[in-house]
Structures are given as C-alpha cells and as structure tokens.
Amino acid sequence: MSMGPDILLHVRHLKKYFPKRRGLLSRVVAHTRAVDDVSFIIRRGETLGLVGESGCGKTTLGRTILRLLEPSGGSIIFQGKNILELTGSELRTIRRKMQIVFQDPFSSLNPRMTIESIIEEGLIVHRQCRELFLENAVHNHSVDDPSGRFFPQALEKQKRRERVMKILEEVGLSPKFANRYPHELSGGQRQRVSIARALVLRPDFIVLDEPLSALDVSIQSQIINLLVELRRLHQLTYLFISHDLSVVEYLSDRVAVMYLGEIVELADSRRLYAEPLHPYTQALLSAIPSMDPTTGKKRIILKGDPPSPENPPPGCRFHPRCPLRMDICTRHAPRIIDLDGHYVRCHAVEKDLGSKARFVEEMDSAPTDSVSITDR
Amino acid sequence: MTAQVSDHKDQAATDLGPLLKAENLCTYFFTDDGILRAVDDVSFEIRRGRTLGLVGESGCGKSVTALSLMRLVAPPGRIVRGKITLWDKDGQSKILTDLSDREMRSIRGHKIAMIFQEPMTSLNPVFTIGSQIIEAIRLHQGKPFAEARDLTIQLLQQVGIPNPETRWRDYPHQFSGGMRQRVMIAMALSCQPDLLIADEPTTALDVTIQAQILELLKEIQQKQNMSILIITHDLGVVAELADDVAVMYASKIVEQAPVHTLFDRPCHPYTVGLFRSRPRLGQDKQTRLATIEGNVPNPKDFPSGCKFHPRCPYRQKICEQEEPELREIAAGHAARCHFAGELSFDKLS
Numbered sequence: 001m002s003m004g005p006d007i008l009l010h011v012r013h014l015k016k017y018f019p020k021r022r023g024l025l026s027r028v029v030a031h032t033r034a035v036d037d038v039s040f041i042i043r044r045g046e047t048l049g050l051v052g053e054s055g056c057g058k059t060t061l062g063r064t065i066l067r068l069l070e071p072s073g074g075s076i077i078f079q080g081k082n083i084l085e086l087t088g089s090e091l092r093t094i095r096r097k098m099q100i101v102f103q104d105p106f107s108s109l110n111p112r113m114t115i116e117s118i119i120e121e122g123l124i125v126h127r128q129c130r131e132l133f134l135e136n137a138v139h140n141h142s143v144d145d146p147s148g149r150f151f152p153q154a155l156e157k158q159k160r161r162e163r164v165m166k167i168l169e170e171v172g173l174s175p176k177f178a179n180r181y182p183h184e185l186s187g188g189q190r191q192r193v194s195i196a197r198a199l200v201l202r203p204d205f206i207v208l209d210e211p212l213s214a215l216d217v218s219i220q221s222q223i224i225n226l227l228v229e230l231r232r233l234h235q236l237t238y239l240f241i242s243h244d245l246s247v248v249e250y251l252s253d254r255v256a257v258m259y260l261g262e263i264v265e266l267a268d269s270r271r272l273y274a275e276p277l278h279p280y281t282q283a284l285l286s287a288i289p290s291m292d293p294t295t296g297k298k299r300i301i302l303k304g305d306p307p308s309p310e311n312p313p314p315g316c317r318f319h320p321r322c323p324l325r326m327d328i329c330t331r332h333a334p335r336i337i338d339l340d341g342h343y344v345r346c347h348a349v350e351k352d353l354g355s356k357a358r359f360v361e362e363m364d365s366a367p368t369d370s371v372s373i374t375d376r
Numbered sequence: 377m378t379a380q381v382s383d384h385k386d387q388a389a390t391d392l393g394p395l396l397k398a399e400n401l402c403t404y405f406f407t408d409d410g411i412l413r414a415v416d417d418v419s420f421e422i423r424r425g426r427t428l429g430l431v432g433e434s435g436c437g438k439s440v441t442a443l444s445l446m447r448l449v450a451p452p453g454r455i456v457r458g459k460i461t462l463w464d465k466d467g468q469s470k471i472l473t474d475l476s477d478r479e480m481r482s483i484r485g486h487k488i489a490m491i492f493q494e495p496m497t498s499l500n501p502v503f504t505i506g507s508q509i510i511e512a513i514r515l516h517q518g519k520p521f522a523e524a525r526d527l528t529i530q531l532l533q534q535v536g537i538p539n540p541e542t543r544w545r546d547y548p549h550q551f552s553g554g555m556r557q558r559v560m561i562a563m564a565l566s567c568q569p570d571l572l573i574a575d576e577p578t579t580a581l582d583v584t585i586q587a588q589i590l591e592l593l594k595e596i597q598q599k600q601n602m603s604i605l606i607i608t609h610d611l612g613v614v615a616e617l618a619d620d621v622a623v624m625y626a627s628k629i630v631e632q633a634p635v636h637t638l639f640d641r642p643c644h645p646y647t648v649g650l651f652r653s654r655p656r657l658g659q660d661k662q663t664r665l666a667t668i669e670g671n672v673p674n675p676k677d678f679p680s681g682c683k684f685h686p687r688c689p690y691r692q693k694i695c696e697q698e699e700p701e702l703r704e705i706a707a708g709h710a711a712r713c714h715f716a717g718e719l720s721f722d723k724l725s
Contacts, residue, residue, distance in 0.1 A: 053582035054553075186671045216433040217609055218668035218687075221653035225664050243582060250655035250665070273657060287587035289612025291656065293635045301591055302584045304538075305552045 008205060008237050009042040009065070012362060014074035016057075016064045020310060032310045034060040036261040037074070039362035042205070047231065047238040049252030049269065051245060051284065053306055057261040058241045059103075062207040065239070066098055067091075078205070096126050099198035103210035105190035109182040115193055116178040119167060120160045122201045163200060170233070171196045172226060188219035192226065199230065205237045212247060224251065245288050249273050256363075257281045260309050260317040266363050267342040277344040279324050316347060324348040335359045392424035394463055395570055395603045396445070396488075401458035403437075403444045412675050414440040414453065416627040419702075422571065424463075427597065427604040429618030429635070431611060431650075433672050437627040438607045442573045445605070446490060447472060447480050462487060464570070486516045489564035493576035495556035499548040505559045506532075506544030509566055516567045531562040535592060554585035561592065568600060575607045590616050611650060615639060620708075623647050626673050626683035629702060633709040643711040645688045648721050682714065690719055 015038075017031035034057040042048045052058045063069045065076055067083060075082050083094055102108035109118055165175050171192040182190055191211060198206050208227070212220045224247060230236060242248050248255055249269055256266040257278065265278040276282045283300045302321045307313055313320050319329040326347055334345045336359060343363040350357050403415040415437045422428045432438045443449050445460060460472040462483070472483065492498045500508060506528050513524040525544070532540035535558040548556060557577060564572055574593065578586035594617065597604055606617055614621055614635065621638045623631040623646065631644040642648045652666035670687040673679060679686050685695040694714050704710045705717040713719075 053584060188671060216672055217611075217650060218433060218653055218672070221655075221665040221667040222669075224655070225667060228664070245583070246655045246657055249657055250659055250661060283584055287583040288657070289586075289590070289610065289616045291612055291615055291639070291651075291654070293615040293618075293639050299587060299591075301587050303588075305554055305585065306582075 006043045006045075007041055008044045008046075008079060009239075010075075010077040010364075011041075011065060012039050012075045012077070014038045014061070014064060014076065015072045016060050016069060017072040030310065033261045033312065034309055035064055035071075037362075038258075038261075038263050039074075039364060040256055040263065040266060041364040042237055042239060044204075044237055045231075045235055046254065047240055047252045049248035049255040050239060050241045050258060051243060051248050051255060052258035053243060055306060055309065056258045057309065058258050059209055061258070062100065062209050062239060062241050066095070066100055066207060068100070092126065096122075096201045097203050098205045098207070099201065099203040100207040100209060101191075101194045101198050101211045104214050105187055105194050106182075106214065108194055109190060111182050114179050114181060115168075115173075115185075116161070116164050118182075118193060119164045119197050119200050122197065123160050123163060126201060164196075167196045167200050170199065170230065172222075186219075187215050188222060191215060191223055195223075195226065195230070199234070202234070203236070205239070207239045207241070209241045210243070212242065212244065220247070227251065245284060257284065260306060260312050262317060262345065263343075263363060264318065264346070265342075265344045267344075271342055277339075277342070277349050278318075278346050279322050279348065280318050283323075316345075326351070336361070336363055338365075392601070393467065394421055395424045396422045396463070397459075397461045398441075398445065399459045399461075401441070401444055401460065402456045403440050403449055403453060404456050405453040407452055409676060413627050413678075414675060415444060418458075418624075418627075418629055420622050420629065420632065422603050422605060423619075424570070424603055425597070425601045426619045427606060427617055429614035429621045430605060430607045430624060431609065431614055431621060432624035433609055435672055435675060436624045437675075438624050439575055441624070442490065442575050442605065442607055445472070445573065446484055446488060447475075447477075448484075462570075482516075485512055485564075485569070486567045487569055488571045488573060489567065489569040490573040490575065491557070491560045491564050491577050493579050495553065495560045495580075496548060498560060499556060501548050504545050504547055505551070506546075509544075509559075509563045512563055513566050527566070528562075531566055532559070534565070534596070535559070535562045536588070537562070554581055554588060557581060557585075557589055558592070561589075561596070565596065565600075569602065571603045571605065573605045573607070576609070577606070578613060579608070579610075586613075593617065611654065623650070626678055627675060628683070628712060630684065630712045631710070632702070637706070637709050641709075642721070643705055643709070643716045643719070644684075644713050645690050645719065646684050647711075649687075682712075690715065 014035055016035040017033050019028040020030045020032055021027065022029045038061060040048065050058050050061065060069060064071045071084065076084055078094060078098065081094060083091065086094060164178060168175055168177060173189060173192050185193065212223055215223060231238060240248060240251050252269045254267065255269045255272045256263045257280065259280050265272065265281045272281065273285065276285055283302045286300045300323065304321050307320060315331050316329040316334050319325050322329065329347050334347045334350060337344050337349055337353065338358050338360045399419050401415055401418045405412040405414055418441055420428060430438045430441065440449065444455055449455060455473060458473065461469050462472055463469045472480065499505065506525065509528045509531065510521065510524045513519055513527055528544055529540045532544060537543055537555060537558055551559060578589050581589065590613065593604060596602065606613065608614060618635050621633060621635050622629045623644065625646050631638065631642065631647045638647065642651060649668040653668060655665060668687050673683060681697050682695040682700050685691045688695065700712050700714045702710050702712045703716055
C-alpha cells in the first residue's frame with residue numbers, strides 16, 4: 001500500500017483495551033475495549049469529524065493517537081513514521097507537531113499559572129525558540145555555538161514573549177491577558193487560551209476534543225469561526241471530536257461515526273449527511289432537534305441505552321438497539337463494505353447490495369481519489 | 377425493541393385557561409459584593425396543558441426563575457417583589473408568593489414538580505430509587521406502603537424503565553444517565569402535578585437519549601394534560617416541545633412569543649443572533665457563521681441602558697442610555713428593544 005504525500009496520519013487497526021481488575025490480587029478479569037480495531041486516514045489540510053455518544057470511545061481514540069494513552073495494538077503513522085516505535089528525542093520532535101485542545105477549559109488550565117506561562121510552557125519544554133534562533137544563526141554563520149549551550153537566556157525569554165503575544169493576537173485575545181489568571185477569564189476566553197497553547201508550537205495536526213460543549217451558544221460560533229480561520233492561516237489538519245452533529249457537518253470534510261469502540265460508518269461529510277447508510281447514523285441524524293417548529297420531522301427513536309463497552313453484545317454491536325435487526329446480526333460481526341470511499345459496517349446494507357458489495361479489511365485501506373477535499 | 381416513528385405534536389390545542397402567572401417577579405441575591413439582580417421584572421403566563429420554553433445562556437437567570445416559582449431560592453437570595461398565582465382545576469387561585477412555608481410544601485411536588493439537568497445530583501445515592509419515589513407518594517398522598525409501591529412500579533413502567541418490578545430496588549448508580557432522568561420524571565409525575573418544571577432536562581444526555589426523553593415528555597403531557605415549563609439553551613429543544621417561548625438575557629425577558637412567531641419573525645437582535653450562530657445542516661461551509669460578539673455580561677456588572685447594547689450590531693445612542701420596555705409588537709409577541717418591529721433582518725435560511 002502506498003503512502004501518498006498528502007496523507008498526514010494513518011491509523012491502522014488501532015486498539016486500546018483497559019484492563020478490568022478484580023479481587024485481592026487485582027487479577028485482570030476482563031478488558032474494556034474502548035477502541036477496537038479502528039483504521040482511518042487523515043489527509044493534510046483535511047478535517048475529520050468523529051461523532052458518537054458518550055462512552056463510545058471517541059475521546060480515548062483522540063488521546064491514543066497522540067500517545068497520551070499507550071495503545072494496546074495497531075499502528076499510528078504520522079508523517080510517514082510509526083509513532084509507536086519512536087522514543088526519546090524522536091518522539092519529542094514529532095509530538096510538537098501534534099497537539100490537543102480539551103473539552104473543559106475550566107479544568108484544563110492550571111489555575112496557578114498566568115496565561116503567558118500556560119502558553120509558553122510548550123516552548124520551554126520543546127526549547128523551540130532557541131532551536132529556531134539557532135537554525136537561522138547557523139545558517140547565517142553568525143554563531144559558532146551550534147549546541148546552543150551558550151544561548152543567552154534573556155534573549156530566549158524575549159523571543160518566547162514575542163511568540164506568545166503573537167499567538168494571543170491570532171486567537172483574538174488582547175496582550176493584556178498575558179498576565180492574568182484563568183479564573184479571570186470567561187469560558188470562551190479560556191477556550192481561546194487552550195487553542196493558543198496548542199498552536200504555539202506551530203503543529204500540523206490538532207485533536208479537538210469536544211472544544212465547544214462547555215461553552216454558551218453565542219460563544220460557540222465565535223470559537224467555530226476561530227477554528228476555521230486558524231485552519232486556513234496555518235494549513236492545519238484537525239480531528240474534530242464532537243457529539244454535535246450540525247457543528248461536525250459545518251467543520252468537517254469527512255466524518256466517522258463511532259459506536260462502542262468501532263467506527264461503523266465513515267464517509268465524505270456531504271455524502272454521510274445526505275445518505276447515511278448505517279441505521280445508527282440514520283438514528284443519530286434524525287435525533288437532531290429540527291430548528292423549525294412547523295415541520296413534523298419523522299424521527300427514528302432508538303430504544304434503550306448504548307450497552308457498556310466492557311461487555312459488548314455479540315455479533316453486530318448495535319443489534320440490540322437496531323430497527324433493522326436480522327438473525328445474522330446477533331451472531332456475526334458485519335464486515336466493512338467499501339462503496340467508493342463510503343465505508344459502512346452493516347449486514348442490512350450488505351444484504352441490499354447483494355453481490356455488488358465490495359469488502360475491505362480496514363477502512364480507508366485503499367485511498368481513492370473520489371474523496372476530494374473541499375477547497376478553502 | 378423496534379424503532380418508533382413519532383409525529384410532531386398536534387398544534388390544535390384547546391385552551392383550558394391559565395395555570396400559573398408570574399407578574400413582575402424580582403429575585404435578588406444580597407451578597408457581600410452588592411445586590412445581584414438574578415431575576416428582574418419577569419412576567420409570564422403558563423396555560424393549562426401547554427408548554428412554555430424559557431431560553432437563555434448560562435447566568436441569564438432562567439434557573440433562578442424556576443426556583444422562584446417553587447419558592448426554593450436559598451439565602452442570600454430572596455424574592456423581593458412580584459406575584460405568582462397558581463390556579464387549580466376548579467379555577468380557584470392561590471397566590472404562591474403569599475403562602476407560608478408550610479402551605480408551600482403542599483404545593484411543591486404535589487402541584488408543581490421539578491426535574492433538573494444532572495439527575496445524579498438530585499437522587500440520593502444511598503437509597504433505592506423505589507424508596508425515594510415511595511417516600512414522595514406517601515408524603516403527599518398518605519397512601520399505605522404497598523399501594524405506594526405498586527404505584528411506583530406503574531410509574532417506572534410508564535416512563536419506560538424495563539423490568540420495573542425488580543429495578544425499583546436498585547440504587548441510582550445502577551442506572552445510566554438517561555434512565556436516571558426517567559426516574560426523576562417518574563418521581564415528578566408521582567403526584568400528578570399540574571406543572572412540571574424541567575430545568576435543562578436533556579443537556580447532560582446524548583442526542584439519541586435526548587430524543588427519547590423529549591418524546592416521553594410529550595407523551596405524558598398529552599395523556600395527563602400537564603403543563604410544562606422547559607428551561608433550556610437549545611432552540612432545537614424549544615422548537616420540539618414548546619408552544620410559547622420567552623427568551624431571557626441578563627435577568628430580563630427580552631422577547632416573548634408563540635413558538636411559530638418567534639421562529640418565523642424574531643424581533644430582538646439577541647434572539648436573531650442566537651438563531652444565526654448555530655450552524656444548520658447543509659449550511660454553506662464557505663460562509664462564516666454569524667456570531668454575537670463579546671461575552672455574556674456578569675450579573676454583578678450589567679451594562680447601562682439596554683443590557684444587550686455592547687454586543688448589539690444595531691445599537692444607537694439611545695440604547696446606551698435608556699433601558700427599553702418590553703413592548704408588544706403584535707398580538708402575543710413582545711420584545712424589549714428600542715427598535716423592535718423596525719429592524720429588518722435577513723431571512724434566516
């Protein structure tokens with residue numbers, strides 16, 4: 001399989017199991033399969049939306065990709081390197097390129113640090129300013145200290161400050177915020193700080209883990225616009241995790257729907273919303289409250305709750321809630337069907353397609369050109 | 377376990393008279409830092425069998441309004457002015473703001489019941505859910521235990537809890553978020569209240585579960601002819617459930633109208649901003665989302681004049697100086713804006 005130059009991230013058969021321990025000796029009695037055999041590709045400049053209900057594993061997936069959680073299996077190829085095989089300085093270098101914005105801006109910012117020190121922390125850890133300075137300096141033959149040991153600290157501090165101010169401006173905060181503390185800021189402003197912190201290292205890829213759900217409606221749209229603007233300005237690639245389907249549609253080029261640790265459907269955003277194939281996706285889309293009180297929207301109401309990932313049902317994991325359930329669904333897990341880059345895991349779809357169904361081992365295994373990224 | 381396809385509620389409701397009326401309600405908090413006007417001069421009416429949606433962002437006073445109706449505002453908060461009237465089925469009225477605490481206790485839970493956003497914090501974790509519902513029934517209706525238990529099982533059945541005969545003995549932690557909210561609804565329904573106050577009942581829930589709960593509320597309302605006051609920040613939920621809507625901003629109602637009118641012809645710039653700032657399905661990705669600039673104002677430090685003016689794209693000189701009145705523009709449609717009815721907004725797509 002070829003790795004095209006436009007593929008930024010390739011996740012293959014990724015698994016994250018959490019051991020469940022019981023008893024006096026804390027023996028592992030079972031595993032919670034939070035992420036179970038997930039594969040997808042994110043192209044450079046693309047935004048992949050990841051939707052699903054709470055507990056489906058979408059946050060775990062986001063964190064596992066960044067190796068904030070150690071995966072139980074599979075591979076994560078970022079810019080051509082399998083980051084699971086990297087250690088030490090190599091891992092550090094690549095980590096700089098991938099950042100995360102967390103859901104709750106109230107708990108993800110250290111209350112004892114000023115906004116400036118929160119944002120510049122990454123620069124200190126990664127010694128970014130010194131490196132940038134040295135790259136230029138060595139290039140210009142202006143220093144004979146390529147190790148950077150004698151890089152003046154005051155200069156480094158000054159460079160960092162300049163950088164922080166620039167980032168603050170980019171996320172729409174005035175420089176006076178630099179010396180404030182998180183508690184002095186509103187929710188929207190805090191989320192801007194979280195975004196600034198992620199951006200300061202000039203990453204290529206950002207995982208946005210429900211960045212809007214803690215914010216007021218009138219503030220959400222400000223942050224959405226900011227994310228769109230920054231994406232254009234820095235050619236960013238996003239993994240946008242959310243349960244808000246209208247926002248996901250607005251922000252994403254492609255969308256993956258997750259249910260109990262598995263991606264059940266993945267397609268171009270326009271195709272997924274216009275023609276959802278998986279019954280779960282159909283139910284999710286029909287559950288969005290319509291903004292029009294006059295239209296009596298036909299709604300598919302799913303019965304029951306999502307089962308616990310500790311003990312997923314046999315066969316198709318969605319079968320206990322599925323309106324299209326057949327006999328086979330309770331026994332065999334459905335294969336992945338590939339309809340020109342629209343991937344779906346469902347026996348009912350398979351039956352509809354009959355002999356025309358084409359199966360693949362993993363989603364996005366054969367990147368086709370049929371999926372184009374919207375020009376921005 | 378099959379899917380259920382539901383229709384939108386029947387709009388042709390017959391008017392059964394008023395149930396609750398709040399007039400010039402003011403609830404202030406007397407804190408060390410000064411007086412915090414959480415609810416300021418709020419008036420509305422809930423008709424019998426109808427649903428009022430109270431919409432607003434965090435801190436706008438919508439939850440304090442609900443607590444004021446129940447007379448559950450805790451010190452340093454206090455209802456300083458205003459009148460709340462409740463009518464019973466025979467048309468007899470009671471002025472809740474004049475009742476003693478003891479009389480109020482017989483109203484709470486009995487005539488007006490309330491469900492909250494986070495069901496886990498409103499259920500006691502050390503008692504079984506059955507015993508908590510039975511307690512409410514015995515307290516208000518004085519029924520013997522066995523009868524109350526049977527009623528509890530029946531209620532749990534009604535709100536869609538599977539195997540209620542065994543599950544009433546379970547503790548709250550053994551239920552999922554959606555199931556806990558159902559338990560809360562069962563408890564609220566136990567005394568067949570005339571009014572159910574639902575404070576962000578679906579905010580903590582997933583979309584598919586939200587759809588289930590909204591469906592359940594509609595169904596129960598139709599069966600029991602109960603009125604609902606639904607408090608939410610989600611205009612989608614309002615469109616789904618409400619007959620009338622009041623939009624709150626900075627402790628005051630800024631726009632009030634029947635749901636169709638409000639969605640069709642919003643008049644206050646804030647309401648319009650709320651509508652526009654949500655991406656709609658199928659929206660053009662090239663266009664920027666409209667936003668409401670700035671932040672939700674802090675109740676300790678409200679702006680002068682019209683409280684929305686610092687964020688309003690249509691502000692004029694007068695908006696900074698004079699606070700507008702809630703003015704009726706059409707029958708049943710009122711807005712608190714100097715230019716209500718004069719501003720023309722682009723059609724909301």
